[in-house]
Amino acid sequence: MTRSEEGEVRFEKVRKAFGTAVAVRELDLAIRGGEFVSLLGPSGCGKTTTLRMLAGLEFPTSGTISIGGRVVNEVAPGARDVAMVFQSYALYPHMTVAENIAYPLKKRGVARLEREARVRQVAETLQLSALLPRKPRQLSGGQQQRVALGRALVRDPRVFLLDEPLSNLDAKLRAHMRSELIELHRRVGRTFVYVTHDQLEAMTMSDRIAVMHEGVLQQFGTPGEVYNQPANLFVAAFIGAPAMNLLRGRAAEGGFTHPTVRLGFAGAAPGAGRDLVLGLRPEDVTLGTGPFAARVRLVEPTGHEQIAQLDIEGGDTLTIRADAEAPLTAGETLRWGVRAPRLHLFDATTGNRLEAAVMMPQAAAASG
Template sequence: MATIDLDRLVKRYGQSTVVHGIDLSIQDGEFVVLVGPSGCGKSTTLRMIAGLEEISEGHIRIGGQVVNDLQPKDRNIAMVFQNYAIYPHMSVAENIAFGLYRSKLSKNEKRVRVEQAAETLGLSHLLERRPSALSGGQRQRVAIGRAMVRDPAAFLFDEPLSNLDAQLRTQMRIEIKRLHHRLGTTSVFVTHDQVEAMTMADRIVVMRDGRILQVGTPLELYEKPVDIFTARFIGSPTMNLLSATLRESGTDLATGGSVPPPAAPATTAAILVGVRPQDLVPASAPTGGLTVSGPVALVETLGSETLVHIESGGETIVGSAPGRQIPRVGEVMTLHAPTERLYYFDKATEKALAAQ
């Protein structure tokens, strides 16, 4: 196991800069997820850690050692890719053992490592099968096993679940997290899926346009986003943002009504008031906080909850109702969120403003 430190890391392709001097420290044994939309620089950052991309500026340290000039094979890391990249003509055992191809271990030591990895991943009964006889999740476990047998200082995962269906993705999320708890190996995981990030990470790194916007635990990012991008990217469904105007007497909403003003001053009177759908629920006699009313435009029945889309003041606002409470389209509903569940953002800078 090892720490991983990125110091003012820059990546350029010609005149185009895709990673802009980022700093990040990953602790020994930590599971860190890099998350962001396509093109934000997360995979490029991972590939620089792995040694698959040259570094334009800055330094990478693994276990305290600068590895800028080291080949990937000399960095003592193991990478699991989006594509399983397992050999179809080899058995499961042979594919896992391929991770030890360059090692100087004896045949017996290699066999023991393969068997241990297979047992950990639940593949012991499949060692003689070929990949064509495996499910997608089993093939991905074989790819992880091939990385495990090397006993690396760190695991790097580059969107390894993207090619799996929804049920397998959920299953593999659980298995990878269990594996991390069992092995305690430093892990860096790249994904564009905020659900994967929230359910797997010790800490999440939100990236946009080659820059780090915020680093924190899943709950910190959910509860205290530093800007509009993070607020809308973390959490599903995405946060509602309502246009508002600051007055001396309070904050007037474009949808009607008012809410208490933020504690911090904004650069202009134009701000945005945010509320998560899970905090905006039906209320018969609401007091204080944020209240919106309007006809139901769309209903999403999820079983455990019902997502309600209402039209109010020219905006579509999403709230949450109990799973068995299914309103009719066209029905007028009133939704309410308490003041302590509201978020405020400066419309000009897109930065968060302190709430009351």
């Protein structure tokens, strides 16, 4: 078995219930060996339960979990060849950094000289060599997090499991640790399964992202796929900051109709009268010219850009992103348009993405 095959992880029809509460529903997920995969979603979506089942800290109610082709449903945590990094770091306060990192090896009976050599190697990789004699209380939050990573890394497991490890750090340190984790994954080449509610972490670090909601896998794809081709309304609204604008309308005479926005279909048209939702990312609104009109409600300068809210007919509000120099003033009325290739269309009843493309009509329809 190759190193890549050793790190393959597969969930097949996995369900986890706690009494009458179902945390994970019929999860099918195949993670390639060596991938960095994030489990992303809001609190209570089932991502941490999924990670704990993979670690052996919880057992599935039904379905199978396999690592490297071996079903591990009944395998004890210590026999799965995985290492978990917790949100709380879980360092032993009475031990030095070196002793904390070496502890998993000592527990497995690895000889002292080999333990020391492996600790030195891991400490060098994580830039902890100068900190080996210190106790956890003498370390910063970022240093403690690296020690927790070192304790996992020293075992050279097939799979690394990380449960929101950066959530206790400040914004600057989180950004630094994201870079360190990306580089660490590149160097060790092992499978990383990372739980987070922070979409920026998932988008910047992952090879693929598993978006979860209410125990159900909504979409599994690359960061580009979940952003540019969201599978449903939940993914569309959850991925992106500011969030995607969602306008409710209807299919009529081959196009999408809304009190302000009227667009023609370039591909197969949904049936007339069908309730639809048009998705429009804030950066895909064009200002100054276009067939539609809006009143500027609010402008928020952020330095490098402006975030503005526009009131349009039908009682909807559009959130847009504009250049820092764009002349935007609250209360003014302006014209706007859309970047047609970047529009998204969803069925309002099922929430699922529709493949029919939408485009601006040749004769600008109009507006308010």
